[in-house]
Amino acid sequence: MQKKVLKILDYTLLKPTASKEDIKTFCEETIEHGFKTVFVHPYYVSFANERLKDHGVKVGVPIGFSLGGATTKVKVAETLDAINNGATEIDMLINLGALKSKEFDVVKYDIEEVVKASNGLTTKVIIETALLTEEEKITACKIIVEAGADFVKTATGFNGGGATIEDVKLLRSVVGENLGVKAAGGVRNFQDAVNMIEAGATRIGTSGAIAIISGKKSEETY
Template sequence: MDKQQLIDMIDYTLLTPTASKEDIKAFCEETIEYGFKTVFVNPFYVSYAHSLLSPHNIKVGVPIGFSLGGATTHVKVEETKEAIKNGAEEIDMLVNLGALKSGEYDVVKNDIAEVVKASQGLTTKVIIETALLTDEEKVKVTEIIIEAGADFVKTATGFNGGGATVEDVKLLRSVAGDKIGVKAAGGVKTYEDAVNIVAAGANRIGASGAVAIISGGVSEASY
């Protein structure tokens, strides 16, 4: 895999709670310099990032229900709608882990489906926090994501322990098939990590250390 192919697959992220406006500006300038296609920032900064990046045809994505997923469906839907008004063009929502662990699969499916509906056709990914799930739960939630109409299953936020592993990506891809994409996030720190994750079946990568990854260095960030 050459560097440009990898750049095209990476969602560059800045989701730290203490990120300042100046940090976001520098982040956006770096995004333009290195040619990433999509960034993810917290909802508060979507409008600002969009104003800086839209002239360069770079998408701004937003996490919904971040970073625990325990918000009600109504809150997630309204958060999605506001983010889109502010310029968001991709949606990464947190699955309702409590409902999933409780076996309330209809609740999980409805939660996802309502956010997908609110997304108005934009690419929607569902973060499942693989480190907190059994293999059986990973399989079940991926099946639910497909049924609910989302576009991707995503491994993790990187904020709640663990992250993308080759084994998990292979498992998710085995369920997803060619129906939905697999986004690997959390723990992808080097170019080699990224290449191995793609070989395992990921077709998107989320990384805050994207510049270090494509430059052949090592990222200290895990999200």
């Protein structure tokens, strides 16, 4: 199970105060522990990619982070710029305001345009489960499937809550077996990770990846 967990961990460093020295250490840790994918802010994509590209590590980037309220045009531009700098996975935040306003065509278009800009790269859509009703979670999942994204992702970990077993089970039940489910936010130890996998997660995003594979507990929440 440990090898399976390691394979699907997305190691993240998304603190707003992270320095280049922090990112350099983060990349060294990634290589040392054998993580397959990392996520850093757009500003650090090129920097991280230069250090990881010869080690078979994918560099992912959050888009519309961490509130989701940017316009579609801005999210598309951010996506294209990130790809140009070496990003190979895209995690976009859903337009929560539009979802809450029941402007479902807007939500779908927003995702479709980022998926199109990603041009075949793995695209995940963050829905912030802690901020949604069950009905909104179900609706969001259905829109994500229709819009052609590859994953639904629980949370950023920055907006009041993260992944729960119940939410992962719900998302999996809605999207079926052909879409990925990424559990992120509050996955702090190995057992948490195992629980998420058993609930239906096929990817786990965490800043506590080292603690998870070493059997320790991380205090990080994202």
